[in-house]
Amino acid sequence: MYKLLKTLLSSALLLGLFVQVNANEMYVFVSNTELKSKGREIAKLFLGVPVHVVKDDGKNVKVTVKGYIDGLNLYSTEKKKLLIATLFKGFKATKKSENEVELSGYIEKGSLTKESAEVWEEHEEFYYEMCTQCHAAPKIPHHSMTEWEALFEPMKGFAKLDAEESEYLLRYIKSNALNGLVKTNH
Ligand code: HEC
Incomplete structure (x- = not known):
């Protein structure tokens, strides 16, 4: 009983800590x-x-x-x-x-949200639509922004993107890249 209480208490503490760290x-x-x-x-x-x-x-x-x-x-x-x-x-x-x-x-x-994934929902959909025609969707956080600039160049031709679509997708990709805006554990 005591042990359970202790576990509950420490997970509550951890959770509290987690929320606090992210709240700002x-x-x-x-x-x-x-x-x-x-x-x-x-x-x-x-x-x-x-x-x-x-x-x-x-x-x-x-x-x-x-x-x-x-x-x-x-x-x-x-x-x-x-x-x-x-x-x-x-x-x-x-x-x-x-x-x-x-x-x-x-x-x-x-104009703010706590969930960065929410920001990119539409972009993500377009990414899957355009970039899974020939292969599985590459994992965006597996490459840095610089690597993505190089990888993206031939692919925008493959996916037949116009200038506006390219800019839209590249901004999404860079924002979610290894050293982008979104902090992930990859
Ligand atoms: C018309 C088919 C086609 C489309 C559409 C396409 N790709 Fe590709 N992709 C390929 C082929 C073929 C290769 C492997 C040969 C190469 O590297 O050129 C490749 C390779 C890649 C690689 C390299 C994988 C690696 O690890 O070396 C990445 C990253 C990639 N594509 C991203 C994308 C993205 C992002 C899009 C959407 C904008 C996209 N691709 C759309 C055909 C396509």
């Missing part, structure tokens, strides 16, 4: 979501970008977004493989380390 991370669910700074400057966030929730007052949440900046563009990695935000003039990024910066501001809560 959310993902942009709507393309071009506006991040408004205190001074009302605007940055636009791309789909699936992870944000760290600092404060939640119901309708709006205060968040931070980390990345690597080049002019008015914010990228997810130092090698600038994936654009995650564009800043309007005046939006100030805070320097975090040598090259990494942080954006801070407010977002409407409705």
